[in-house]
Amino acid sequence: MNLTNFIFFLFILFGTLIITYWAAKRGKTTHQFYSVSGSLTGVQNGLAIAGDYMSAASFLGITGAIALRGFDGFYYSIGFLVSYLLLLLLIAEPVRHLGTFTLGDVVFARFADRRVRILTSLSTIIISVLYMIPQLVAAGLLMQLLLGLEYGASVVIIGTLMTIYVVFGGMVATSWVQIIKTVLLMSGTFLISLIVLSRFDWSILQLAEAVKKATPFGNTFFMPGHLFDNPLETISLQLTLILGTAGLPHILIRFFTVKDAPAVRQSVITATWIIGLFYVMTMILGFGVVAFVGWDRLNSVDSSGNLAAPLLASTLGGDFLMAFISAVAFATILAVVTGLVISATSSVAHDIYNHTLRQGKASEQDQLKVARLTAAGIGLTAIILSLGLKNINVTFLVSLTFAVAASTHLPLLLFTLYWRRFNLQGAVTGMITGLMASLLLVLLGPNMMNPEYGWMRREALIPLFNPGILAIPIGFLGSFLGTILSGKSKLTGNYDRVLIRSQTGWKDQ
Amino acid sequence: MCDQSGRREGKAMQSRSGEQLIYSESFQKLIREKKRFILPATISFLIFYFALPLSITWFPQFMNRPFYHFLTYAWVFAIMQFVMVWTIGFLYYMKAKSFDHKAEEIRKEMEQQGYSS
Numbered sequence: 001m002n003l004t005n006f007i008f009f010l011f012i013l014f015g016t017l018i019i020t021y022w023a024a025k026r027g028k029t030t031h032q033f034y035s036v037s038g039s040l041t042g043v044q045n046g047l048a049i050a051g052d053y054m055s056a057a058s059f060l061g062i063t064g065a066i067a068l069r070g071f072d073g074f075y076y077s078i079g080f081l082v083s084y085l086l087l088l089l090l091i092a093e094p095v096r097h098l099g100t101f102t103l104g105d106v107v108f109a110r111f112a113d114r115r116v117r118i119l120t121s122l123s124t125i126i127i128s129v130l131y132m133i134p135q136l137v138a139a140g141l142l143m144q145l146l147l148g149l150e151y152g153a154s155v156v157i158i159g160t161l162m163t164i165y166v167v168f169g170g171m172v173a174t175s176w177v178q179i180i181k182t183v184l185l186m187s188g189t190f191l192i193s194l195i196v197l198s199r200f201d202w203s204i205l206q207l208a209e210a211v212k213k214a215t216p217f218g219n220t221f222f223m224p225g226h227l228f229d230n231p232l233e234t235i236s237l238q239l240t241l242i243l244g245t246a247g248l249p250h251i252l253i254r255f256f257t258v259k260d261a262p263a264v265r266q267s268v269i270t271a272t273w274i275i276g277l278f279y280v281m282t283m284i285l286g287f288g289v290v291a292f293v294g295w296d297r298l299n300s301v302d303s304s305g306n307l308a309a310p311l312l313a314s315t316l317g318g319d320f321l322m323a324f325i326s327a328v329a330f331a332t333i334l335a336v337v338t339g340l341v342i343s344a345t346s347s348v349a350h351d352i353y354n355h356t357l358r359q360g361k362a363s364e365q366d367q368l369k370v371a372r373l374t375a376a377g378i379g380l381t382a383i384i385l386s387l388g389l390k391n392i393n394v395t396f397l398v399s400l401t402f403a404v405a406a407s408t409h410l411p412l413l414l415f416t417l418y419w420r421r422f423n424l425q426g427a428v429t430g431m432i433t434g435l436m437a438s439l440l441l442v443l444l445g446p447n448m449m450n451p452e453y454g455w456m457r458r459e460a461l462i463p464l465f466n467p468g469i470l471a472i473p474i475g476f477l478g479s480f481l482g483t484i485l486s487g488k489s490k491l492t493g494n495y496d497r498v499l500i501r502s503q504t505g506w507k508d509q
Numbered sequence: 510m511c512d513q514s515g516r517r518e519g520k521a522m523q524s525r526s527g528e529q530l531i532y533s534e535s536f537q538k539l540i541r542e543k544k545r546f547i548l549p550a551t552i553s554f555l556i557f558y559f560a561l562p563l564s565i566t567w568f569p570q571f572m573n574r575p576f577y578h579f580l581t582y583a584w585v586f587a588i589m590q591f592v593m594v595w596t597i598g599f600l601y602y603m604k605a606k607s608f609d610h611k612a613e614e615i616r617k618e619m620e621q622q623g624y625s626s
Contacts, residue, residue: 071583078561078590085554085597089547208579222579224565224572231566238562242555262609269598276591503540504612506619 004320005147008327016165016334019176023169030367033170034101034346035256042263044179046270049254051178051185052339053080053245053271054278056138056306057398059185059332062279063312064305065227066286067298070217072227073286077279079241081272086246088268094417094502096255096264103249103409104351109501110416110493111424114356119431121351123408124249126435128344129382131250131401132337134394136386138306139333146310146326155386158330162338163379166345167372174342175257181335182274188328189281192309195316196288204284210291221290233466237399240468244402247409250343261505288312341382345375392455396447396465400438403468407434407475415479416493417502422483424491429482434475441467535618539611546604550597557593561586 031037040048058080065073099105103124104117136155143154165173200206208222215221228234245251255264289298289308292315298308310329314322349371354362362370411430415422442448445467446460454460464470483489500506565572565583572583 071581071587075561075583075587078558078587081594082554082558082590085594086551088598088601089551205578212579219579222584223581224569224583231562234562234566235559238559242558261612262605265602265605269602272594272598276594280591499540500536503543504536504615506612506616 002319002323004323005326008323009147009330012327012331012334013161015180016161016173016177019180020165020169020173023172023176027170027172028364028368030101030350030364030371032172033368033371034342034350035253036171036175038257038259040175040257040263042258042266043270044175045254045258045263045267047182047274048175048178048257049251049267049271050274050278051180051182051335052250052254053336054182054185054275054332055135055336055398056142056329056333057395058278059189059282060142060306060309060329063282063285063289064298064302064308066283067289067293067295067308068303068305069227070215070221071224074279074283075224076227077282079238080245081276081279083242083245084268084272084275086242087251088265088272090417091246091252091413092255092264092268093261093505095252095413096258096261097502097505098417098498099256101253101256101350102346103252103413104347104355107412107416107427108355110495110498111427111491112493113424113491116424116427116431117351118356119428120409120412121347123404123431123435124347124351125344127247127249127401127404127409128340128347129378129385130397130404132340132344132382133385133389134397135333135337135340136382137389137394139330139337140386140390142306142329142333145307146329151390152387155383158334158337159379159383159386161334162341163376165338166341166375166379170371171257171342174338175254177331177338178335181331184328184331186274186278188325189278189285192288192313192316192321192325193281193284196284196292196312199292204287207284207287207291211287214290215295232469233464236464236466236469239472240399240402240406240466243406243410243468243472245405247405247413248401249347249405249409250339252409253343253346254339285309285312288316292316337382341375341378344378345371348374348378393447393453396442399466399468400442400447403438403442403466403471404435406468407438407471410472411476411479415483417498419483420495421492422479422495423486423489424493425486425489426479426481426483430475430479433478433482434471437474437478438467438471441471533615533618535611535615539608539615542611543608546601550601554593554597558590561590 027033027037062073062077065076095106098109104120107120108117136159139158140151140155143149144151165177196207197204200210212219212221217226255267258264258267286308289312293311298305298311301307301311310322310325313325349367353370354360354367408431411434412427415426441462441464444461445464446454447465448454449456449458449460451457451459564586573581576582576585
């Protein structure tokens with residue numbers, strides 16, 4: 001690790017730890033710990049959502065994918081953005097109105113049944129941990145390449161930091177780490193986009209000309225087909241992406257950090273602008289990589305493309321810019337994993353400990369103590385798992401989490417909010433079938449069963465890398481059939497009350 | 510007053526239960542107006558979104574036709590997805606102001622009628 005790298009690294013370290021210290025001093029209530037007492041503004045929360053959402057896979061992965069695959073790399077980013085419309089129009093405001101800290105609260109508002117709360121909490125934990133592992137593994141590998149740190153050391157450093165933020169600073173520290181990351185990430189990509197464009201007389205056409213000459217694909221670089229060549233896989237992936245975001249617990253709990261529906265709306269709209277503009281800039285970055293670093297060079301150094309952005313930074317601005325971009329990548333990963341730790345933590349400490357084991361009667365001190373212990377436990381577990389999975393391909397876990405979210409949480413939320421006949425049996429059946437379907441399809445699919453590199457060396461039973469197109473309808477069908485087949489169930493919860501509360505924000509407690 | 514038996518009793522005795530307000534004119538109107546915006550918006554963005562991968566699969570020649578320099582029709586369609594997100598976001602933002610207003614009136618109405626807020 002050279003000196004510039006070290007200074008940037010320390011800067012982020014101290015900056016975030018000071019925030020955590022300030023957060024820890026500020027609030028000692030559960031409201032403060034889980035939801036910043038709803039005191040963030042819409043714009044602040046929008047920045048935090050963007051920080052929670054855009055992982056290293058967005059920054060490094062998509063830039064690399066555009067550089068190596070042209071159009072298809074850019075195309076990949078669209079689903080991540082459009083999915084926010086579903087949140088905006090159907091999910092975000094009702095979730096804010098019905099819940100307090102977790103997704104479990106939202107579902108409980110209708111069914112008042114412990115089993116659904118526990119199930120929702122379990123799927124939240126599964127999604128959060130499954131998402132955390134690939135982030136940490138990628139972080140370890142990246143920091144090894146960028147900063148020259150050992151894999152193990154990188155995982156332990158990032159894992160420890162995310163745990164410290166949540167244990168001491170709760171959602172307050174998490175939110176500000178995410179806001180700062182968004183600002184760093186946006187300024188970093190904006191800076192590099194400007195440098196790239198300035199070298200081509202601010203003309204994207206000249207840049208595209210240079211790109212055309214530098215890639216082996218020539219003109220077809222700008223056409224579809226270099227990444228997605230199987231229509232069924234493509235549709236399945238697009239379906240998973242657009243429906244998955246609305247079920248991701250770490251995004252959903254961010255809506256509890258603002259005070260009312262207008263602020264929720266403002267959060268989502270701010271996030272769509274940040275994320276959208278970011279993807280537009282990654283396009284310029286990706287083109288810049290081809291023009292300045294060279295397609296062949298990137299492909300030979302790193303065929304996954306993850307190093308595209310750092311290589312571009314180093315070609316354009318030498319060690320200094322490279323160090324800055326590495327620091328941005330570090331902050332990017334940190335903000336995402338911290339968001340995942342807090343979502344798993346609130347599920348365990350609020351849903352399972354307080355509401356299930358203590359019937360909602362635990363004291364504030366007890367709740368906070370358990371929340372902190374839980375965060376530490378989750379952090380430690382994630383570190384240990386990630387240390388063990390160094391040499392195993394875990395990137396598919398990212399799309400798996402989207403599939404689980406879309407096939408369990410999305411039907412649950414949509415039916416809870418909008419279907420009067422939906423009942424407890426439907427909710428439970430849907431959660432279980434959706435979860436089992438997505439896990440089984442991955443287990444029997446080519447990510448796990450592959451003659452060359454699979455965990456099981458054999459032909460896959462289900463030849464789909466992206467199981468969404470099967471898993472999501474199964475999740476919806478499970479909820480639907482569970483409801484219909486249970487006959488005239490009385491366990492439909494109090495739909496009238498849910499409707500009034502979710503649509504007007506009326507509170508009756 | 511908030512559980513199901515409360516609701517049934519409330520209806521039977523024609524007394525005021527919280528849920529009875531669902532039948533109020535102003536609430537029904539809010540739901541109708543929300544539906545009128547949200548349903549078509551959701552359906553159109555889903556159709557527009559899936560139209561991109563489907564047209565790439567079904568009409569590759571057309572989608573690969575140049576539109577402006579290196580930009581083919583597929584690019585235009587892809588960029589339009591961004592524009593669509595921002596446009597629907599903006600339209601909803603404007604539209605939702607009237608929803609907020611109505612929701613607040615309903616909340617006031619409920620308070621006046623004695624449902625604690």
